[in-house]
Amino acid sequence: MNEPSHAVVSYRIFIAVWLLLLALTAVTVAVSRVHLGALNIWAALGIASLKSALVIFFFMHLKYEQRIFKIFLLITLVTLALFIGLTFFDVLYR
Amino acid sequence: MTQPTTANAASRGFLTEGGKYPGLLGWIFSTDHKRIGLLYMYSVLAFFLVGVTLGVIIRLELIAPGETIVSAQTYNALFTVHGVIMIFLFIIPGFPAIFGNLFLPIHIGANDVAFPRLNLFSWWLYMAAAALILISLFTGGGPPDTGWTFYVPFSAQTTTNVPLAAFGAFVLGFSSILTGINFVTTVHRLRAPGVYWGRLTLFVWSLYATAWVQILATPMLAITLVLLILERLLGAGLFDPGSGGDPIMFQHLFWIYSHPAVYIMVLPAMGIVSDIIPVFARKPVFGYWAIAFSSIGIASAGSLVWGHHMFVSGMSDMAILVFSLLTFIVAIPSAVKVFNWVATLYKGSISLDPPMLFALTFIFLFSIGGLTGLILGSAATDVHVHDTNFVVGHFHYVMFGGTGFAFFGAMHYWFPKIYGRMYHKKVATLAWGIMFTGFNILYFSMMILGLRGMPRRYYDYLPEYTDLNRVATVGSWILVAGLLLMFVNLIRGARHGAEAGGNPWGGLTLEWTLPSPPPAENFATIPVVDHGPYDYDRVSPPHE
Ligand code: HEM
Numbered sequence: 001m002n003e004p005s006h007a008v009v010s011y012r013i014f015i016a017v018w019l020l021l022l023a024l025t026a027v028t029v030a031v032s033r034v035h036l037g038a039l040n041i042w043a044a045l046g047i048a049s050l051k052s053a054l055v056i057f058f059f060m061h062l063k064y065e066q067r068i069f070k071i072f073l074l075i076t077l078v079t080l081a082l083f084i085g086l087t088f089f090d091v092l093y094r
Numbered sequence: 095m096t097q098p099t100t101a102n103a104a105s106r107g108f109l110t111e112g113g114k115y116p117g118l119l120g121w122i123f124s125t126d127h128k129r130i131g132l133l134y135m136y137s138v139l140a141f142f143l144v145g146v147t148l149g150v151i152i153r154l155e156l157i158a159p160g161e162t163i164v165s166a167q168t169y170n171a172l173f174t175v176h177g178v179i180m181i182f183l184f185i186i187p188g189f190p191a192i193f194g195n196l197f198l199p200i201h202i203g204a205n206d207v208a209f210p211r212l213n214l215f216s217w218w219l220y221m222a223a224a225a226l227i228l229i230s231l232f233t234g235g236g237p238p239d240t241g242w243t244f245y246v247p248f249s250a251q252t253t254t255n256v257p258l259a260a261f262g263a264f265v266l267g268f269s270s271i272l273t274g275i276n277f278v279t280t281v282h283r284l285r286a287p288g289v290y291w292g293r294l295t296l297f298v299w300s301l302y303a304t305a306w307v308q309i310l311a312t313p314m315l316a317i318t319l320v321l322l323i324l325e326r327l328l329g330a331g332l333f334d335p336g337s338g339g340d341p342i343m344f345q346h347l348f349w350i351y352s353h354p355a356v357y358i359m360v361l362p363a364m365g366i367v368s369d370i371i372p373v374f375a376r377k378p379v380f381g382y383w384a385i386a387f388s389s390i391g392i393a394s395a396g397s398l399v400w401g402h403h404m405f406v407s408g409m410s411d412m413a414i415l416v417f418s419l420l421t422f423i424v425a426i427p428s429a430v431k432v433f434n435w436v437a438t439l440y441k442g443s444i445s446l447d448p449p450m451l452f453a454l455t456f457i458f459l460f461s462i463g464g465l466t467g468l469i470l471g472s473a474a475t476d477v478h479v480h481d482t483n484f485v486v487g488h489f490h491y492v493m494f495g496g497t498g499f500a501f502f503g504a505m506h507y508w509f510p511k512i513y514g515r516m517y518h519k520k521v522a523t524l525a526w527g528i529m530f531t532g533f534n535i536l537y538f539s540m541m542i543l544g545l546r547g548m549p550r551r552y553y554d555y556l557p558e559y560t561d562l563n564r565v566a567t568v569g570s571w572i573l574v575a576g577l578l579l580m581f582v583n584l585i586r587g588a589r590h591g592a593e594a595g596g597n598p599w600g601g602l603t604l605e606w607t608l609p610s611p612p613p614a615e616n617f618a619t620i621p622v623v624d625h626g627p628y629d630y631d632r633v634s635p636p637h638e
Contacts, residue, residue: 068282075306075310076309076310079310079397082397082398083314083350083397086398086401086413086416086417087346087350089401089410089412089413089416089417090342090346090401090409090410090412090413091410092410092412093410093411093412093413094409094410
C-alpha cells in the first residue's frame with residue numbers, strides 16, 4: 001500500500017531550527033520588557049505561533065507529509081481562532 | 095450465485111463468533127466494531143432508563159404546587175443528574191458510538207474502523223467516566239445540584255460533589271474525541287473501491303461532520319471543566335470578579351463546547367432520517383449533495399452560535415447582535431434538510447413501517463423544536479422566555495422528539511440486521527403511537543407553561559400553573575408506557591422474533607448485502623461498489 005516514505009532530515013536543519021527556537025525565546029523575553037501596550041500580547045502570541053509552527057513543521061515532520069494533514073491542522077487552527085475571535089465581540093464591547 | 099440471506103441458525107454471525115475469549119470477556123475485550131457498538135448500546139440504554147426514571151420523578155414532584163414527594167434540595171439534584179445523564183451518557187455518545195460503530199465501517203465497505211483498539215479503549219473510558227459520575231452521587235457532599243451546565247459562581251461554592259462529576263464529564267470527553275478521530279480516519283482511509291465521496295451514505299456524511307465537531311469542540315469542554323476544578327480546589331479565581339476573574343467567561347467556555355455538542359446530538363439523527371426515508375419511499379434521495387453539505391454547514395455554522403445561550407447573562411450588546419444573527423443562519427441548512435426530505439417523499443411509494451414512522455416523527459417534532467429555537471434565538475423574545483419551561487419544552491422537542499425518536503427509528507431500522515430477527519411490527523407501531531401522544535402532551539404543556547411565565551428548575555410553582563402541570567405529568571406516564579412497550583417488544587423480538595432475512599426493508603446500502611446478523615469479518619472479500627446508496631431508479635435491492 002502507500003506506506004508514506006519518511007523523508008530523512010539532516011541534523012543540520014534540526015540544529016538550525018533549534019537555534020532559531022532559542023533565539024525566538026530570547027526575543028520573547030526582550031519584547032516583554034518594552035512597553036508596547038496591547039501590542040505586547042500580539043508580539044508574544046505571534047512569536048509563540050511561529051515557534052510552534054517550527055516545531056510542528058520540522059520536529060513533527062508536517063512539512064514532509066501529505067497535503068491533507070496540513071489542511072487538517074489549518075482547519076483546527078482556524079476553528080480555534082474563530083472561537084477566540086467571536087468571544088471578543090463580548091469582551092471588547094462590554 | 096447463492097447468497098446467504100441469514101447466517102445459519104447455529105452461528106448467529108458476529109453475535110456468536112469472533113471473540114478471542116469466551117462469554118462476557120469476548121465482548122468487553124472485543125475489538126470488533128459491531129460488538130463495541132452493541133456494548134455501547136446496552137450501556138447507553140441502561141443510563142437512558144435511569145435518566146427516564148429521574149425525569150418521571152421530577153414530573154411527579156410537579157404534579158401539585160408545594161413539596162409533593164421530594165425536597166427542594168433533592169429536586170435540584172434530580173434535574174442536575176437527569177440532565178448530566180441524558181446529555182453526557184445518553185445522547186452525545188448515542189448515535190456515533192452505537193450506530194456509527196455498528197454501521198459506519200459496513201456502509202463504506204470496510205471490515206472495521208481504522209483503530210479498533212482505540213475504539214475499545216473509548217468504550218472503557220465511557221464506562222470509567224460513568225462510574226465516576228455514579229460515585230459522585232454518593233460521595234463528598236452528595237449529588238451535584240448545579241444543573242447540567244455547572245455554571246459558576248454557584249458551582250464553585252456549592253458543597254455538593256461537583257469536582258468529581260465534572261471530572262467524569264471530562265473523561266467522557268476523551269471517549270468522544272477518540273471516537274471522532276477514529277471515524278474521520280476511517281472515512282478517509284478505508285472506503286472500499288467505488289465508494290467515492292459522492293457515494294457515501296448520508297448517514298456516513300453526517301457522522302463525518304459530527305466527528306469533526308467531536309474533535310474540535312470537545313477539548314473546550316475538557317479545558318472548561320479543568321478550570322472549574324482548579325477554581326474549586328485551588329481557589330484560582332479565574333471566574334471570580336473579586337480576584338480579577340470573569341464569571342461570564344465560564345459561560346463562554348462552557349457553551350463553546352456545549353452548543354456544538356447539540357449538533358453532535360442531532361446531526362447523526364438527521365443522517366439516519368436521510369437514510370430511512372428513501373428506503374421506505376422507494377425513491378432516490380432528493381438533493382444528495384444539498385443534504386451532505388448542509389451537514390457540514392450545520393457543523394461549521396453551528397459551532398459559532400454558542401452566545402445565544404447567554405443573551406441575558408450580561409454579555410455585551412454587540413455580542414448579542416452577532417450571535418443572534420449567526421443563530422438565524424444555522425436555520426438555513428437545517429431547513430434545507432427538511433425540504434429535501436419532504437421532496438424525497440413527494441410521489442414516493444411510501445410504506446409506513448415502524449422505522450419510517452419514527453423518521454417522519456423526527457421531521458415533525460424536530461421542526462417544532464427548531465422553530466421554537468428561533469423564538470429563543472431572537473434576543474428580544476428570549477428575554478421573556480429565558481430560563482422558563484418554554485426552554486425545557488424546546489430542547490426536549492429537539493433532543494428527545496428529534497434525536498430520541500430518530501434513535502428509536504434507527505433501532506427499528508437496523509434491528510433485523512443486528513439480531514437477524516424481526517420484532518412485532520404492529521406492537522412497534524402501537525408503541526410509537528403511545529409515545530408520540532404522551533410526548534406531545536408532556537412537552538407542549540411545558541412550553542405553554544413557560545410562555546405563561548413558569549420558570550425552570552423550581553420544585554414549586556404558583557397555583558395558577560397547576561392544571562397544565564398535571565396534564566404534563568400525565569403525559570409523562572403515557573410516554574413511559576409507550577417506551578416500556580417498545581423495549582419489551584424489541585427484547586422479545588431479539589429472542590423469539592421470526593427470521594428477518596438479509597434485506598427485510600429492501601435497502602440499497604451495503605449492510606443489506608450481508609447476512610443478518612453480519613459475520614464477524616463483515617465482508618469475505620472487500621466489495622466493489624458500482625452504484626450509489628439511493629439509486630432506486632437504476633438498481634433493485636439485493637435479495638428481494
Ligand atoms: C420520560 C422522559 C423525560 C422526562 C419525563 C423528562 C422531564 C424533564 C423535566 C420535567 C425537566 C425540567 C426540570 C426543571 O427545570 O425543573 C427536565 C430537564 C432536562 N431534561 Fe428531561 N425528561 C425526559 C427525557 C429527557 C431526554 C431524553 C433528554 C435528553 C436527551 C433530557 C434532557 C434534559 C435536560 C438536559 C434537562 C435540563 C436539566 C437542567 O436544568 O440542568 N430529558 N426533564
